[in-house]
Amino acid sequence: MAAKMRLTKELKDIQKSPTLKSHGISVYLPSDSNILYWNASMIAPTGSLYQGANLKLEINLSERYPFEPPKVVKFLKPIPYHLNVGQSDGQVCIGLLKSDQWNPTASNCCIESVLTTIFAALARPQPDSIVDDDVNSTYMHNRSVYEERARRSVKA
Template identity: 35%
Template sequence: MGSQKRIAKELSELTASPPDGITVTLLDEANLYEWKVLMEGPEGSPYQGGIFQIRLVLPTEYPFKPPTVSFATKIYHPNVTNDDKGSMCLGMLRPDEWKPSSKIGAVLEFARQLLAEPMPDDAIEGRIAEQYKNDNKRYDEIAREWTRKHANKT
C-alpha cells in the first residue's frame, strides 16, 4: 500500500508542477501504475518541435524496483530501440543502479536530457550510435525527419 501512496504523491507533484517540456497523465484513471507522458523535443536538438509520447510503467514494488520507460512515438536515437517497443536504455533505471530515493520526475528529466545529449557509448542501437559519432550531420537529418514524420503535434 505504501507504493500507491508514494506514486500518488509523485503524480500529484508532477501534475501540479511538471518539469520543463513534460506533461504527465494517467493512461487509465483507475490504474496508478501506468502513466502517459508527453515530452517536447528539447530546443537545439534534432527533436525540437516534436511531441513524443512515452509510456511509464511502475512495478508494484516501486520505489524498490525501477519503472520502465519506453517511447510510444517512433524516434531515431542511439539509446532507444528502433522497434515497436521503443525501450529506452537509461543507466539509472538498471536494477543494480536504481535507488529507491530516485523520483519519477528525475527519471523524466534525465530522459529528456538524453534527447538533447545522446550517450552513444551506452547505446542499444549500435548503428545509430556509430552514425551519431562519425556522421553527426546525417544523424541530425534523419532524427529531424523522423521527428517530423512521427512526433508532429497532433
C-alpha cells in the same frame, strides 16, 4: 500498497512541478483505475535535433516501486532516432533506469527525475547507454547522417 501511495503522491507533485512545466512535460494516467501505468508528453528541447516535436511516453511501474526502477519506459509513435531509444520498440535506455544504478533512497530516483533525464538526453545522448548498434555506429562514424535521421524521425 506502499508503491501506490508513493506513486499517488509523486503524480500530484509532478503535475504541479514548475520544472516539468517549463520543459513542456506533462504526466497523466491513461486509466484512473491503475496508478502503475502512466503516460507522459513532452515537447523536445529547443536546440535539439527533435526541437518542437511533441513526444509521448508510456511508463509502467511495478508493485515494488520505488525499490525497483520503472519496468518499462518507452516512446510511442513517433519513435525518435536516438542512441538511447530502441528503434523497434521505443524502449528508453538511460543510466538512471538500470537496476544497478537505481537507488530508492536517492532523491533522484523518482519519475520526475526519469522524465528530466530523458528530456536532457534528447539534447545530449548518453553514449554509455546505447540501445541499437546501428544507430551507435552512425552516431560515431557519420554524425551528419545521424543528425538528419534524428530530425526526420519526429517529422513523419
